[in-house]
Amino acid sequence: MKQWNAYKERVLDRVRLCCEKNVWPFDYDRFLIWLGNFTDNTDSPSMDELVALYLLDRLVVRTTATAIAGYSRLIVNELRQAFIKEGILPKEISINELKKQLRTYPGSLGINFTPVTFEGDQGDSGPSLYRRLHPIYRTDATFKKEPKAIIYVDDCLGTGNQFDTFLKKVNPVELYPNSAIFYCPLIAYKATLERLRTEQPDITILPVEIIDEDVFPFSENEYGTVISQHLGVSISQLEEHYLKMFYEYCGAQGFSDYWSGYGGICMPIIFEWGCPNNIPGILHMDRSGKIESWQQLFLRRS
Numbered sequence: 190m191k192q193w194n195a196y197k198e199r200v201l202d203r204v205r206l207c208c209e210k211n212v213w214p215f216d217y218d219r220f221l222i223w224l225g226n227f228t229d230n231t232d233s234p235s236m237d238e239l240v241a242l243y244l245l246d247r248l249v250v251r252t253t254a255t256a257i258a259g260y261s262r263l264i265v266n267e268l269r270q271a272f273i274k275e276g277i278l279p280k281e282i283s284i285n286e287l288k289k290q291l292r293t294y295p296g297s298l299g300i301n302f303t304p305v306t307f308e309g310d311q312g313d314s315g316p317s318l319y320r321r322l323h324p325i326y327r328t329d330a331t332f333k334k335e336p337k338a339i340i341y342v343d344d345c346l347g348t349g350n351q352f353d354t355f356l357k358k359v360n361p362v363e364l365y366p367n368s369a370i371f372y373c374p375l376i377a378y379k380a381t382l383e384r385l386r387t388e389q390p391d392i393t394i395l396p397v398e399i400i401d402e403d404v405f406p407f408s409e410n411e412y413g414t415v416i417s418q419h420l421g422v423s424i425s426q427l428e429e430h431y432l433k434m435f436y437e438y439c440g441a442q443g444f445s446d447y448w449s450g451y452g453g454i455c456m457p458i459i460f461e462w463g464c465p466n467n468i469p470g471i472l473h474m475d476r477s478g479k480i481e482s483w484q485q486l487f488l489r490r491s
Contacts, residue, residue, distance in 0.1 A: 226438070237430075302328075339371065345377075466489070
């Protein structure tokens with residue numbers, strides 16, 4: 190079909206440009222190799238390849254540089270205002286002085302950034318991001334007494350199940366009764382964010398970025414509707430076919446819960462350091478029980 194060929198060309202042009210301009214920190218060839226899993230040597234893309242192209246078209250990529258810039262903005266705006274309101278910082282502190290102290294000796298301010306992780310477990314989401322924030326925060330800082338503020342860093346708030354588990358196991362509000370507790374994920378799903386803000390009034394939740402269903406590939410949204418009309422395939426048909434692809438390309442029962450992303454939300458978020466478990470599973474599947482020559486696209490974590 191002509192429109193499918195045109196769509197493939199447009200998606201690949203976008204991916205190539207993003208890679209060449211280093212908007213996406215990936216090699217363009219890896220996308221071509223991954224798409225090779227779905228080609229059938231015909232003139233037009235197969236339905237499998239069309240779904241794969243659609244998922245690439247809906248990708249949201251965030252790099253280390255964008256994370257650092259985002260947290261820097263959060264610190265000098267929402268967090269700084271909250272610190273002053275809570276009496277954690279003096280009103281007269283300048284933005285430059287705040288940034289300097291966080292880079293050199295945050296203990297002097299009593300402000301402790303720390304990753305969301307569990308005791309005895311290095312985790313893979315909060316720590317992966319936290320290690321990359323050293324240009325704006327001294328990540329090896331130590332505190333001799335309980336900080337005035339504890340800011341938990343995480344890369345993605347999807348279903349919120351991981352953070353719910355963290356609160357049950359760690360319970361920072363009780364663990365640090367004299368500290369103001371903040372939770373600052375890099376990206377937060379709006380519906381989950383609203384739920385947590387209602388359920389956890391003692392924790393201030395300030396994400397760097399908020400997303401909603403508009404970015405989800407199989408949710409009814411304006412962009413998806415335009416694309417599906419152009420292709421002559423509805424969003425529901427794309428989703429239905431993607432679900433069928435599990436049996437064609439995977440088939441492993443242990444992976445079935447992750448085919449549509451953990452919690453079934455299919456959040457198309459990719460980080461430079463790896464993928465959250467909410468993304469469509471086909472984007473990070475490292476082996477196929479059906480195809481011996483399967484080529485992986487993204488790593489889960491690095």
